[in-house]
Amino acid sequence: MxxxxxxxxxxxxxxxxxxxxxxxxxxxxxxxxxxxxxxxxxxxxxxxxxxxxxxxxxxxxxxxxxxxxxxxxxxxxxxxxxxxxxxxxxxxxxxxxxxxxxxxxxxxxxxxxxxxxxxxxxxxxxxxxxxxxxxxxxxxxxxxxxxxxxxxxxxxxxxxxxxxxxxxxxxTAKEKLKKVNHKLNEYVKIVSHDMKTPLANITMLSKGFRRNFKEVLNEHSEAYIELIENSASGLIDFINDMFAKTKKKSHDIDENKKVDTLSILKKVITLVAPTEDIKINIKGSFPTMPIDEIALQQVFQNLITNAIKYNDKPKGIIEIIADSDHRYHYFHISDNGSGIASNDLNKIFNDQQTLDKTDRYGNKGTGIGLAKVKNIVESFGGNISVASELSKGTAFKVCIPLYDNLSVAM
CATH class of the missing domain: 3.30.450.40 (GAF domain)
Structure with a gap:
C-alpha cells in the first residue's frame, strides 16, 4: 500500500x-x-x-x-x-x-x-x-x-x-414533497371514486326502499331511512370537499376566509348519525375563524365518533362546549363512556397505538384517528389534552390560537 x-x-x-x-x-x-x-x-x-x-x-x-x-x-x-x-x-x-x-x-x-x-x-x-x-x-x-x-x-x-x-x-425536500403530494392526489381521486359509487348506491337503494314500501313504513322506519340517506349524502359531500381541496394550489387558499365552527360541528353530528341512546349537548360560544374547514371537521369527527363508539352506558351523554380567552379558542368534548386507564393516557396520541379494548360494535381501533387529530391540531399551532377515569368517561380539550373575536353564540 x-x-x-x-x-x-x-x-x-x-x-x-x-x-x-x-x-x-x-x-x-x-x-x-x-x-x-x-x-x-x-x-x-x-x-x-x-x-x-x-x-x-x-x-x-x-x-x-x-x-x-x-x-x-x-x-x-x-x-x-x-x-x-x-x-x-x-x-x-x-x-x-x-x-x-x-x-x-x-x-x-x-x-x-x-x-x-x-x-x-x-x-x-x-x-x-x-x-x-x-x-x-x-x-x-x-x-x-x-x-x-x-x-x-x-x-x-x-x-x-x-x-x-x-x-x-x-x-430537494420540496421536490420530494411535490412528488408525495402528487401521489396523494392520485390516491384521493381513486378513493373518492371508489367510495362515492357505493354511497350513491346506498342513497338510491334507500330511496327505492322508501318508495316501494311506503305503505308499511311507520314514523320510526321513515326516520331511520332518512338518517341513512343523510349520512350517505354527508359522506359524499365530505369526499367532494376533500377532492376539491386536493386540486387547489397553496396560493389559491383564501387565508382570510372564516368558517363557522358551529356549522362544521352540526355537519359532523349529522354525518356520524348518533343513535337514540346517545344524547349530544352543545353549549357555549362557537367562534368563526380562518381555519381549514376539512381539517377541523376531521378533528370533530374523530373525537365525537370515539365518544359514541366507546360509550357503554344505557344512556350515553356527550357534551361539546366552546369558549375562548385572550389567547385561545377552546373546544371541550366529554362523555360518560367507558373511560381510559391512566397508564394508557400518554399512549393514545401515538400513531398506530391501539388499546386492548373493543367499541360498542365489537371492533378494535386502528390507532390512527387520535394521532391524526393531534397532528392536525398542532398544525394549527394548538394543542390537545385528555383527562379520563375508567367507567366514568373521557374529556378532550382542544386549544387553537385566537385569530379574532368573532363568534357564533348558542
Whole structure:
C-alpha cells in the first residue's frame, strides 16, 4: 500500500464524508466566495489568496484571487498541515526555510511562493474541510488582528457553505414533497371514486326502499331511512370537499376566509348519525375563524365518533362546549363512556397505538384517528389534552390560537 507523503487527519473518513455532503467539488466560481478571497488578500496585504477544499487525492480551489489555480495534487498542498489543527491559523513566514515545504514545487517553481498563512474551514460538527489561505512572494508575518480576521473569513466561508447546503436540501425536500403530494392526489381521486359509487348506491337503494314500501313504513322506519340517506349524502359531500381541496394550489387558499365552527360541528353530528341512546349537548360560544374547514371537521369527527363508539352506558351523554380567552379558542368534548386507564393516557396520541379494548360494535381501533387529530391540531399551532377515569368517561380539550373575536353564540 502506498504511504502518503503528507499527514492524514485522524478523522479522515468522517472529514471526507462531510466534505462530499456540501457538493462543492468541481463547481464553478461564485461571487460569495470570490468576495471572501479578495477580502483576505486586502486584510493580510498579500498578492494572492485561495479557498481550498482537500479531497482524498487532490486540493480543489473553490475561489482564487491574484493568480488562477483550479486544483493541485494533494501531496503538494500547503493546506495539508492547516487541516490538522481546527483551532489555529497556520502561519509560515518563509516556506523556503520550513522542512515541510522547502522542496514543494509551488515553492521551488511557479508561483515561487515564500509566505503562506491558512485558517481552517471547520464545520459545525468539527471537521476541517480545507482552508482560506493567503500567499506571497516575500517573507512576511501576520499581526494578531490579521490572524483573527482570517479566522473570521474562514467562519464566513463555512456559513456560506452551510447556507448553500441548506438551500439545496430544502429544494430537494420540496421536490420530494411535490412528488408525495402528487401521489396523494392520485390516491384521493381513486378513493373518492371508489367510495362515492357505493354511497350513491346506498342513497338510491334507500330511496327505492322508501318508495316501494311506503305503505308499511311507520314514523320510526321513515326516520331511520332518512338518517341513512343523510349520512350517505354527508359522506359524499365530505369526499367532494376533500377532492376539491386536493386540486387547489397553496396560493389559491383564501387565508382570510372564516368558517363557522358551529356549522362544521352540526355537519359532523349529522354525518356520524348518533343513535337514540346517545344524547349530544352543545353549549357555549362557537367562534368563526380562518381555519381549514376539512381539517377541523376531521378533528370533530374523530373525537365525537370515539365518544359514541366507546360509550357503554344505557344512556350515553356527550357534551361539546366552546369558549375562548385572550389567547385561545377552546373546544371541550366529554362523555360518560367507558373511560381510559391512566397508564394508557400518554399512549393514545401515538400513531398506530391501539388499546386492548373493543367499541360498542365489537371492533378494535386502528390507532390512527387520535394521532391524526393531534397532528392536525398542532398544525394549527394548538394543542390537545385528555383527562379520563375508567367507567366514568373521557374529556378532550382542544386549544387553537385566537385569530379574532368573532363568534357564533348558542
Amino acid at each position: 502506498k504511504i502518503a507523503s503528507y499527514p492524514i487527519p485522524a478523522n479522515e473518513a468522517g472529514r471526507l464524508k462531510a466534505l462530499y455532503q456540501y457538493e462543492l467539488l468541481d463547481t464553478f466560481s461564485e461571487k460569495e466566495y470570490d468576495f471572501i478571497t479578495k477580502m483576505a488578500s486586502q486584510i493580510c496585504n498579500t498578492p494572492a489568496s485561495l479557498i481550498t477544499l482537500i479531497d482524498e487525492n487532490r486540493q480543489f480551489v473553490k475561489s482564487f484571487f491574484g493568480f488562477e489555480l483550479r486544483e493541485t495534487p494533494r501531496e503538494i498542498s500547503f493546506c495539508n498541515y492547516t487541516i490538522l489543527d481546527p483551532h489555529n491559523v497556520n502561519v509560515v513566514p518563509d516556506l523556503r526555510l520550513d522542512d515541510r515545504y522547502n522542496t514543494n514545487p509551488l515553492v521551488t517553481g511557479e508561483p515561487n511562493a515564500v509566505f503562506y498563512a491558512g485558517a481552517p474551514l471547520v464545520t459545525p460538527q468539527g471537521f476541517v474541510l480545507g482552508s482560506i489561505c493567503v500567499l506571497g512572494a516575500e517573507r512576511k508575518e501576520l499581526t494578531e488582528e490579521q490572524k483573527e480576521a482570517l479566522k473570521a473569513l474562514a467562519q464566513q466561508t463555512i456559513t456560506t457553505m452551510e447556507l448553500r447546503k441548506k438551500n439545496k436540501d430544502l429544494k
